[in-house]
Amino acid sequence: MEKQKVLIAGGSGLVGSFLADYLYDLGYKVLILSRSDRSHPKYTYLKWDLDRMYIDSEALKVHHIINLTGAGIADKRWTASRKKEIIDSRVLSAQLLHKGLKESNHKLLSYTSASAIGIYGDRADEQLSENASITGVDFMVECCKVWEAEAKKLEAYAENFSILRIGIVISSKGGALSKFILPLKLGQASYFGNGAHYYSWVHIEDLAKIIVSSLTAEISGIVNAVSPTPLTNKEFMRACKQAIASYALLYPVPSFVMKLAMGEMSKVILNSNRVIPQKLNEAGFKFKFPELREAVEDVVEREV
Numbered sequence: 001m002e003k004q005k006v007l008i009a010g011g012s013g014l015v016g017s018f019l020a021d022y023l024y025d026l027g028y029k030v031l032i033l034s035r036s037d038r039s040h041p042k043y044t045y046l047k048w049d050l051d052r053m054y055i056d057s058e059a060l061k062v063h064h065i066i067n068l069t070g071a072g073i074a075d076k077r078w079t080a081s082r083k084k085e086i087i088d089s090r091v092l093s094a095q096l097l098h099k100g101l102k103e104s105n106h107k108l109l110s111y112t113s114a115s116a117i118g119i120y121g122d123r124a125d126e127q128l129s130e131n132a133s134i135t136g137v138d139f140m141v142e143c144c145k146v147w148e149a150e151a152k153k154l155e156a157y158a159e160n161f162s163i164l165r166i167g168i169v170i171s172s173k174g175g176a177l178s179k180f181i182l183p184l185k186l187g188q189a190s191y192f193g194n195g196a197h198y199y200s201w202v203h204i205e206d207l208a209k210i211i212v213s214s215l216t217a218e219i220s221g222i223v224n225a226v227s228p229t230p231l232t233n234k235e236f237m238r239a240c241k242q243a244i245a246s247y248a249l250l251y252p253v254p255s256f257v258m259k260l261a262m263g264e265m266s267k268v269i270l271n272s273n274r275v276i277p278q279k280l281n282e283a284g285f286k287f288k289f290p291e292l293r294e295a296v297e298d299v300v301e302r303e304v
């Protein structure tokens with residue numbers, strides 16, 4: 001039987017690299033869209049250029065598209081130009097895929113777009129299912145709204161369409177956890193303010209499994225891609241400490257210090273998002289890592 005082809009736009013990043021291996025092992029043929037010239041023994045790398053609205057036409061001759069493109073949310077201080085880059089990379093990538101599919105009149109089996117739980121804004125201890133209203137006004141809320149709106153325009157081009165509101169991805173290779181690992185190994189772990197704000201997270205392998213469920217149409221529409229156990233910031237850091245260095249000292253850092261150090265971007269670590277995977281639960285999705293401590297132990301041990 002012919003292998004199904006999956007294009008991962010932005011597939012060279014943290015999630016995409018893991019996902020590419022995961023899909024390859026499941027028997028998919030994997031193509032990756034990147035701004036750079038790259039090669040890999042297992043995948044086909046293809047180029048695109050969002051500034052020139054250029055895309056390799058081979059990229060669209062696939063059964064599935066997963067769009068993970070986007071300038072890192074918390075990589076650099078949120079200046080006006082960085083904010084523009086964060087939004088443009090997400091909006092233009094969706095627009096370019098849209099344009100390509102429209103011109104080639106090609107219909108996909110599935111289109112899956114990343115989004116983020118930042119869309120819910122700062123919501124204290126409110127439990128946020130996919131039905132929660134979007135009420136916030138901060139940058140991440142605005143960014144996710146335009147990101148999702150642009151993605152939604154691709155709905156007509158796929159038999160199954162999903163937008164995944166992803167939580168903090170647990171991986172030892174990048175993202176939030178990797179920033180905590182070194183200080184923890186040096187015996188230090190900090191929580192922010194009173195540590196009562198919620199973090200929602202997902203192990204990278206569970207996220208890959210969720211993405212596959214969108215390809216196979218077990219899930220569709222807006223889906224919270226988070227584990228079933230959101231934790232307060234203090235509980236989150238305590239679980240990381242237990243998994244990596246139980247001897248480490250856990251101490252509070254005042255919120256104003258983080259605001260001074262990170263500016264507006266401090267919202268990424270100070271906002272509260274208690275997000276519930278209601279759609280995944282309804283679909284009977286089985287998490288391999290429902291508990292954070294085991295999730296962290298696993299990624300550190302396997303270096304994934």
Ligand SMILES: NC(=O)c1ccc[n+]([C@@H]2O[C@H](COP(=O)([O-])OP(=O)(O)OC[C@H]3O[C@@H](n4cnc5c(N)ncnc54)[C@H](OP(=O)(O)O)[C@@H]3O)[C@@H](O)[C@H]2O)c1
Nearest residue numbers: 010012013014015034035068069070071089114116166169
């Ligand atoms: N990691 C998390 O904790 C997390 C949480 C919530 C949501 N998400 C979302 O999930 C998606 C994947 O996450 P990730 O952690 O794998 O992201 P990532 O490692 O930052 O990778 C995203 C990819 O986007 C491309 N990219 C970066 N800057 C770009 C720009 N200015 N213009 C166009 N393309 C650009 C890069 O590919 P090339 O350099 O090859 O072009 C990069 O490999 C992202 O949309 C992210 O916002 C992630």
